[in-house]
Amino acid sequence: MKFFATLLFSFMVSCVFAQEQVSFFFESNKFVLQKDELLKLNKWLTANKDLKVVGVYGFCDEVGTVGYNDTLAKKRIDYVFNIIKNRVKIREDFKTRSFGKLHTLSPIKSENRKVTLYYILPKDFVNEEKIITEKQEVILESKKTKVKFPDVYVYENPDGSTFNIKIDTVFMKKVSLADIGEKIKLESMNFFVDTFAIMPQSRSVMFELLTVMQNCPDLKIQIQGHICCVKKDFRDLSTQRAKAIYKFLEYNGIEKSRMTFIGFGSSKPLYALPEKTEAEREANRRVEIEIIAN
Structure with missing residues (x-):
């Protein structure tokens, strides 16, 4: 299961980077470090100002909902990152991750309320790319799925007749291997103008998502709708379009x-409104899934 893959990833990172990680702990429901932990962080920064941070990870205990914990973990990441960002080197393509309720690593709650930094020492800078590549290969290897997705979905009609739908195994593997919190766009998901009716050419996308949900029983998602062009979603089309996909799966x-x-209406555009080109409008007018559990 993906949860255990995450645990394996955490273990393997520790092996690859030896002791090159450090954690700072928070009080329950807080995203600001208490005095002693803040002092610990500042001492660590003073003693290690020449290293390079390659990852910032946030964790919560099991108290509270998944959504609350995910937000809290992200706030903890932001808090620590804002302290360190001008005091140590940080790899440009580093990834921030937040692990809430679904990623409790210890039975002792206080040990899970933390932010962990992964870093490279100056002596390893010359091998930085090799280290990062090896780390990524370890992650991918630990997350390989045993699911073999079909490239054809056989749909059975109520009358017992069937028809085949060609589906994209690349998309399904991408979803099955995605991290919690990762967002994936449903490519070529099109609707009739000003409606939430799905166009026939988007049928395969629907069945790809259905197939991965059927084959990955631990997968939980949030379907997120976005529109383009206008600042106010008067007809709530973004919600209705996300709901249409939800109802199909149900x-x-x-x-x-x-x-x-x-x-989300047009509140989270990829390109500022008003868009300058049709490509920008198309990019803003999208449906994404966010991985909640895997």
Whole structure:
């Protein structure tokens, strides 16, 4: 299961980087370090100002909802990152991760309320790319799925007849290997103008998502709708379009507990409004899934 892959990843990172990681601990429901932990962080920064940080990871205990914990973990990451960002080197392509309720690593709650920094010492800078590549290979190896996705979905009609739908195994593997918190766009997901009716050419995308949900029983997602062009989503199309995908999955047997939907209107554009080109409008007008559990 993906949860255990994450644990393996955490273990393997420790092996690859030896002792090159450090954690700072928070009080329950707090995202600001207490005096003693803040002092510990500042002492560490003073003693290690020549190293390079390659990852910032946030964790919570099991108290609270997944959504609350995810937000809290991200706030802890932001808090620590804002302290360190001008005091040590930070790899430009470093990734921030937050692990809430679904990634408790210790039975002792206080040990899970933390931010962990992974870093490279100056002596290893010459091998930085090799170290990062090896780390990424370890992550990918530990996360390899045993699921073999079909490239054709056989759909059975109510009358017992069937028809085949060509589907994209690359997309399904990408979803199955995605980290919690990662967002993946449903490519070529198109709707009729000013409606939430899905166009026929988007049928394969729907069945790709259905197939990965059927084959990865631990996968939980949030379906997120976005529109372009206008600042106010008067007809709430972004929500209705996300809901249409949700209802399709529900109709085909996916449990409600594994998925939610939400519409953001045009509040989270990839390109500023008003868009300058059709390509920008198309990019803003999208449906994404966010991985909640895997």
